[in-house]
Amino acid sequence: MDFTFTEDQLLFREAISRFLMTEAAPETLREIWETDEGRSPELRNQMAMQGLTALSVPEDNGGLGMGDIAWSLMTQELGYYGIPDSLADTAYVGAGLFSALDDNVAGKGEYLTRICDGELRLAIGHQSSQLVSDAHLAEILLMQHGDEVHLVPRAQIDEVTNPSIDSSRRLSQVTWQPTSETCIASGESGAALWNQTLNRGALSVAGQLLGLAQRMLDLSVDYSVQRKQFGKAIGSFQAVKHHLADVAGKIEMAKPVLYRAACSLENNHPLTDIHVSQARNFCNEASALAARHAIQVHGAMGYTWEVDLQMFMKRSWALSNTWGDNIFHQARVQDYVLNSTVDLAPASTFEEA
Amino acid sequence: MKLTYSPKQQAFRLEVRQWMAANVPKEKLPTYDTKEGFELHRQWERKLHEAGLSMVMWPTEFGGRGCDLIDWLIFEEEYYGAGAPLRVNQNGQLLLGSTLLEFGTPEQQAHFLPRMASSDDMWAQAWSEPNAGSDMANISSKAILDGDHYVLNGQKTWSTRATYADWAFGLFRSEVGSKRHHGLSFLMVPLDAEGVTIRPIKALDGEDAFAEIFFDNVKVPVEHRIGEEGQGWHVAMATAGFERGLLLRSPARFQQTVRKLIKLYRDNKVSADRDPSIGVAVAKCWSDAEAYALSAYNTVGRLSNGDKIGAESSINKVFWSELDLLIHQTAMNILGCTGELLTSAPLAEERAYWLQGFLFAQAGPIYAGANEIQRNIVAERMLGLPRA
Numbered sequence: 238m239d240f241t242f243t244e245d246q247l248l249f250r251e252a253i254s255r256f257l258m259t260e261a262a263p264e265t266l267r268e269i270w271e272t273d274e275g276r277s278p279e280l281r282n283q284m285a286m287q288g289l290t291a292l293s294v295p296e297d298n299g300g301l302g303m304g305d306i307a308w309s310l311m312t313q314e315l316g317y318y319g320i321p322d323s324l325a326d327t328a329y330v331g332a333g334l335f336s337a338l339d340d341n342v343a344g345k346g347e348y349l350t351r352i353c354d355g356e357l358r359l360a361i362g363h364q365s366s367q368l369v370s371d372a373h374l375a376e377i378l379l380m381q382h383g384d385e386v387h388l389v390p391r392a393q394i395d396e397v398t399n400p401s402i403d404s405s406r407r408l409s410q411v412t413w414q415p416t417s418e419t420c421i422a423s424g425e426s427g428a429a430l431w432n433q434t435l436n437r438g439a440l441s442v443a444g445q446l447l448g449l450a451q452r453m454l455d456l457s458v459d460y461s462v463q464r465k466q467f468g469k470a471i472g473s474f475q476a477v478k479h480h481l482a483d484v485a486g487k488i489e490m491a492k493p494v495l496y497r498a499a500c501s502l503e504n505n506h507p508l509t510d511i512h513v514s515q516a517r518n519f520c521n522e523a524s525a526l527a528a529r530h531a532i533q534v535h536g537a538m539g540y541t542w543e544v545d546l547q548m549f550m551k552r553s554w555a556l557s558n559t560w561g562d563n564i565f566h567q568a569r570v571q572d573y574v575l576n577s578t579v580d581l582a583p584a585s586t587f588e589e590a
Numbered sequence: 591m592k593l594t595y596s597p598k599q600q601a602f603r604l605e606v607r608q609w610m611a612a613n614v615p616k617e618k619l620p621t622y623d624t625k626e627g628f629e630l631h632r633q634w635e636r637k638l639h640e641a642g643l644s645m646v647m648w649p650t651e652f653g654g655r656g657c658d659l660i661d662w663l664i665f666e667e668e669y670y671g672a673g674a675p676l677r678v679n680q681n682g683q684l685l686l687g688s689t690l691l692e693f694g695t696p697e698q699q700a701h702f703l704p705r706m707a708s709s710d711d712m713w714a715q716a717w718s719e720p721n722a723g724s725d726m727a728n729i730s731s732k733a734i735l736d737g738d739h740y741v742l743n744g745q746k747t748w749s750t751r752a753t754y755a756d757w758a759f760g761l762f763r764s765e766v767g768s769k770r771h772h773g774l775s776f777l778m779v780p781l782d783a784e785g786v787t788i789r790p791i792k793a794l795d796g797e798d799a800f801a802e803i804f805f806d807n808v809k810v811p812v813e814h815r816i817g818e819e820g821q822g823w824h825v826a827m828a829t830a831g832f833e834r835g836l837l838l839r840s841p842a843r844f845q846q847t848v849r850k851l852i853k854l855y856r857d858n859k860v861s862a863d864r865d866p867s868i869g870v871a872v873a874k875c876w877s878d879a880e881a882y883a884l885s886a887y888n889t890v891g892r893l894s895n896g897d898k899i900g901a902e903s904s905i906n907k908v909f910w911s912e913l914d915l916l917i918h919q920t921a922m923n924i925l926g927c928t929g930e931l932l933t934s935a936p937l938a939e940e941r942a943y944w945l946q947g948f949l950f951a952q953a954g955p956i957y958a959g960a961n962e963i964q965r966n967i968v969a970e971r972m973l974g975l976p977r978a
């Protein structure tokens with residue numbers, strides 16, 4: 238029983254955090270928003286140089302061979318700095334799906350190597366959403382068709398842009414034709430791949446939501462120390478303190494839930510579905526409360542375009558219903574607790590009853 | 591990160607499980623807030639102690655088993671999972687015990703810890719005073735040094751189980767004219783000493799759950815002081831940290847209550863499902879209790895890497911006390927019109943235990959540092975917001 242991260246995992250996280258702090262400052266992200274494509278090839282290259290795109294690519298394909306546990310720290314950084322979807326979808330969720338494919342799928346190794354090197358952008362179309370993120374720039378799309386996984390070049394799809402309240406999102410409706418050439422997995426193994434991919438996408442979002450919650454909390458603490466009313470910093474008023482203390486509480490309690498879910502996913506624990514949804518619910522509650530209380534302590538400033546809070550608040554609202562909406566994740570946990578016959582004894586936390 | 595138990599940990603779990611299955615009383619003991627119930631709980635504690643299971647994480651020389659904190663969590667899971675009685679001496683064993691292990695002299699440890707492990711001595715906490723509740727630094731009870739002993743005068747209140755306990759521990763003002771947290775000393779006081787008067791206070795359920803303690807020139811030997819003279823606040827804060835942080839309410843206790851709630855829900859599903867929010871609340875209770883357990887394992891991991899529990903202990907305290915309210919409110923909603931019945935009501939049967947729990951849950955956000963104070967601590971110490 239060891240519920241801690243290795244020194245390496247923690248140092249890596251710290252390095253990425255320091256890098257994103259300077260290279261992905263809010264001003265930079267706002268500039269990227271204004272471009273048509275909404276993405277910066279330079280930033281992506283830099284992230285690849287930092288090793289982010291190599292993180293979970295197997296060592297045989299030139300990657301670092303780390304897994305969901307390492308990503309549970311990294312996704313928090315991506316959330317904290319508001320990094321757009323494509324990085325996590327490609328380097329984490331996409332790399333995970335490719336790694337789990339049969340070795341005889343044509344091009345598997347090559348794609349993984351190119352993800353690792355930061356050359357490949359991909360997009361994933363899962364049935365949990367009618368929209369696909371970053372289809373406009375993807376070289377390939379991994380599309381769900383029932384139990385089948387299809388690998389589709391972008392040239393073979395049509396996409397219609399659907400703008401989101403989160404200016405960093407680039408969403409499309411995608412129309413495409415499944416063919417036997419595009420199908421790379423099907424049947425039971427296809428279904429298992431999609432289930433795992435949904436869990437990984439959900440966990441990626443959970444980590445990002447937690448990072449976003451922390452960012453909103455930090456911005457609010459800074460603001461409430463600076464802003465004075467009635468001759469004092471508003472952060473000295475107890476009502477403001479308690480708003481922020483409650484957010485800190487939600488964040489702290491969500492962390493171990495997220496980490497356990499990552500550990501379950503990495504080790505194929507039989508209750509991974511439940512653990513992932515539980516993590517999603519906790520992280521989502523943390524980010525929802527962070528957004529609500531953050532805008533409250535910012536006063537009217539929080540309602541403006543200019544103040545950076547909006548970037549993180551809107552992103553948290555948008556992400557909270559992706560890779561399985563809230564209802565889906567709540568229902569998965571509820572169904573387990575209410576309708577199964579499992580005896581949920583105190584000893585069942587890590588051991589199945 | 592590896593979230594599986596070692597064979598040694600599994601063997602320990604099995605041992606505790608088997609012992610509990612053979613020894614936990616089949617009939618629930620009467621409440622320890624009566625003299626009879628108190629003594630029956632003391633006998634249960636002696637039995638646990640004889641099996642070497644009363645204080646598993648204490649060193650063997652003091653009556654423990656030298657287990658680490660993971661083993662302690664495992665023990666708690668099996669203990670509460672078996673429906674074993676609440677720990678009547680926990681305020682001594684878990685709170686004073688930890689303080690003695692950290693700050694006690696070897697003589698104090700050798701004398702007090704084994705007697706506490708066996709519950710030969712039962713302990714009450716004596717911090718609060720009529721004018722020192724949340725504002726504990728406002729303590730005014732005095733302990734004035736006179737040769738080889740202190741002379742105590744003043745009053746403590748809300749002292750849980752002091753009505754039947756043998757000893758109390760708390761803070762007293764030992765420096766005349768000192769203010770706030772300066773000049774306080776941490777003392778252990780035998781409750782049968784001359785000049786001690788105990789006046790029970792009836793709690794919400796009508797039982798003598800706590801008491802006022804009056805001190806009238808009570809003599810306490812200097813050897814019963816823990817830590818240096820005037821350093822009592824520092825020693826007490828360490829105890830408060832243990833209390834909120836980890837030990838006082840282990841996750842297993844809530845997990846066991848939630849397990850019963852799930853059963854209550856499943857047994858009354860048709861009626862409960864008339865309001866879909868009941869199922870939502872039941873699932874949330876499970877999820878929260880499990881999160882609290884995960885958080886405890888996570889904290890234990892960090893402690894073993896040399897971290898200290900900081901303001902997170904305040905987050906924990908708010909979390910478990912609010913969870914306990916939600917669990918019991920949900921149970922009361924499921925019970926509907928039988929929820930109000932006392933154990934003596936023929937129709938109530940087992941169900942009346944929910945009412946007892948519901949009443950006690952109301953106190954959770956008040957004792958061990960009111961939740962408002964905990965939120966202040968989080969805001970000021972963890973987030974660095976300015977003091978008012």
Ligand SMILES: Cc1cc2nc3c(=O)[nH]c(=O)nc-3n(C[C@H](O)[C@H](O)[C@H](O)COP(=O)(O)OP(=O)(O)OC[C@H]3O[C@@H](n4cnc5c(N)ncnc54)[C@H](O)[C@@H]3O)c2cc1C
Nearest residue numbers: 715716717718723724748749750953956957958959960962
């Ligand atoms: C069941 C039970 C068992 C107990 N057992 C013991 C025991 O064994 N030993 C012992 O010493 N004590 C014990 N206590 C007492 C407990 O520690 C105190 O009740 C607690 O510290 C609160 O103090 P108080 O009751 O005087 O409330 P007060 O301090 O008067 O507080 C009343 C309300 O005002 C709020 N408040 C006070 N100050 C502030 C502030 N600065 N900011 C915001 N809100 C504030 C509080 O949060 C609370 O909501 C027990 C209490 C209960 C209910």
